[in-house]
Amino acid sequence: MHGFVAIYLREMLILKCRLKRQLAGMAVSPLLYLVTFGYAMGDLIRFGEQSYLHFLLPGLVAMASMTQAFAIATDINVARFYWNIFEEFQAAPIGNLAYVAGETLAGMTRALLGVGVILLLALPFGVVLHYGPLFWLAVLLDCFVFASLAVAMAMLVKSHADQSLLTSFIITPMAFLGGTFFPVDKLPAWVQAALHCLPLTHASNAIRASSLGRPVAGIDYLVLLLVGLAFFWLALHSVNRARD
Amino acid sequence: MIEIDQLQKSYGAVRAVDGIDLRVARGELFAFLGPNGAGKTTTIRILTGLTRIGGGRAAIGGHDITLEPQAAKRQCGLVPQHVNLDSELTVRQNLDIHGRLFGMAPARRRTRTAELLDYVEMADRIDQPVKQLSGGLKRRLMIARALMHEPMLLFLDEPTVGLDPAIRRRIWALIKRVQQDGATIFLTTHYIEEAEFLAGRVAFLDQGRIVALDRPQDLMARLGAWAIDRINGEAMETRYFATREEATSYSASQDCGFTLRRVNLEDAFLSLTGKKVS
Structure with missing residues (x-):
């Protein structure tokens, strides 16, 4: 337990230094999306009774949870490859579980901050949704999935450049294809099937349904939980590979 | 304190550590001396859990590093070759996080932080961000951090590399004081004078193997006490003598320039391996 607290506290102290x-960094992308897609083009698109901004905001929350949680991988890599601080943890008498849990929770905390920024940015646009327990559960699961994936990838890559490639090939495409900007159910069945393989699609579905007051699908939550646990397990078993 | 039997580590076809056997006693200040790539850092990395053991066995304080890694790690403090402090955090925060990693209670972390910063003469820097410290202060803080959890054994991997001579001597004095206060110290260096000044015993490491192991004075005495360097054609030739008188009488017979000096560990290393340490 002491190792977990030390790892998490260290990340929080660094986050505080850079807060x-x-x-500011967390606000830039969502603000651009809200202005361009939501505000400027939003009147051209409507989903039944709702404006495109109401459709877009849950998607942005899902996307920000993913990107901010995954960004912990960059911090871990900088600590590992440039500052060699990872060695301080390896030389300490702490288990892999403490390390992975501490970093994962740090990624989730950072992602929740990003979500908070988006919800605040949405206020001037007049978008207020239902932020009930199912909304926050979906957000937390989304953060858990991608923070765990981030820790696993940070342990498996051999350089910081590899990490950037992963972001370019996995995270960025998923951000656009995972039901963030458009409804997946309007696409052909085979495309829908393919996009349902992405955890972000389930996160978008769950966050959108819960925040718009629609019935939620339990399967979305279950998929996120199972994928998150699988990534966490992968991270746990990848820590030893980070040693020579 | 340290028991190593047939320790091995390979990277592809390169044998970084090639069957090292070693015993280091409690309270000893032991040094690994060798050129870059000799296997010094790899050995320390294996012993401190940063690198997986390739073969053989090692134990620290009676705890096998493979079978009881956490118990072995609790015995050790590590000062790595490169600065690995959190530069954005303060001196106090760096020490506190280290204390937490080793499960120290809050009150003990506070008192130990104050004690150690007095010890390394940095008490006035306690709330300063590490990025504002000089290279010498960072090195002293790393030593303080490694001592935070009161380890029995301190590993110092090239502790003065990159520091200017005045700061280097200050670090040496600190290392001596840590040993006098009861810690066992395992040091790697490629600075001859560092090994001569600090170590009770020195092992010469070359291509992953220990080629000699003895007290510094005994390693040097194998060659004699005095050395004469002279240019012979395009090569430097060194001759060794038991006494200064023998050396001066030899030099009197030479018709070229020469330098008379005391034998050092570099001579001993050169005579055994045919290469210089640095």
Whole structure:
């Protein structure tokens, strides 16, 4: 337990040092999406009774949870490859579980901050949704999935450049294809099937349904939980591979 | 304190550590001396759990590093070759996180932080971010951090590399004091004078093997006490003598320039391996 607290606390202290820059960075992309897709083009698109901004905001929450949680991989890699701080953890008498849990929770915390920034940014646009327990459960599961994936990838890559490639080939495509900007159910069946393989699609579905007050699908939550546990297990078993 | 039997580690076809056997006693200040790539850092990395053991066995304080890694790690403090402090955090925060990693209670972390910062003469820097410290201060803080959890054994991997001579001597004095206060110290270096000044015993490491192991004075005494360097054609030739008188009488017979000096560990290393340490 002491190792988990130390790892998490260290990340939080660093986050505190960088808080203003981090918050500003977290605000830029969502603000651009809200202005361009939501505000400027939003009147051209409607989903029944709802504006495109109401459709878009849950998608942005899902996307930000993913990107901010996954960004912990960059911090881990900088600590590992540039500052060699990872060695301090390896030389300490802590288990892999403490390390992975600490970093995963740090990624989730950072992602929740990003979600908070988006919800605040949405207020001036007049978008207020239902932020009940099912909404927050879906957000937490989304954060858990991608923070766990981030820790696993950070342990498996051999350089910081590899990490950037993973972001380009996995995270960025998923951000656009995972039901964030458009409804997946309007696509052909085979495309829908393919996109349902992406955890972000389930996160978008769950976050959108819960925040718009629609019935939620339990399967989305179950998929996120199972994928998150699988990534966490992968991270746990990848820590030893980070040693020579 | 340290027991190593046939320790091995390979990277592809390269044998970084090639069957090292070693015993280091409690309270000893032991040094690994060798050129870059000799296997010094790899040995320390294996002993501290940073690198997987390739073969053989090692134990620290009676705890096998493979079978009881956490118990072995609790015995050790590590000062790595490169600075690996959290530069954005303060001196206090760096020490506190280390204490937490080793499961120290809050009150003990506080008192130990104050004690150690007094010890390394950095008490006035406690709330300063590490990025504002000089290279020498960072090195002293790394030593303080490694001592935070009161380890029985301190590993110092090239502790003064990159530091200027005045700061290097200050670090040496600190290392001596740590040993006098009861810690066992395992040091790697490629600075001859560092090994001569600090170590009770020195092992010469070359291509992953220990080629000699003895007290520094005994390693040097194998060659004599005095050395004369002279240019012979395009090569430097060194001759060794038991006494200064023998050396000066030899030099008197030479018709070229020469340098008379005391034998050092570099001579001993060169005579055994045919290469210089640095």
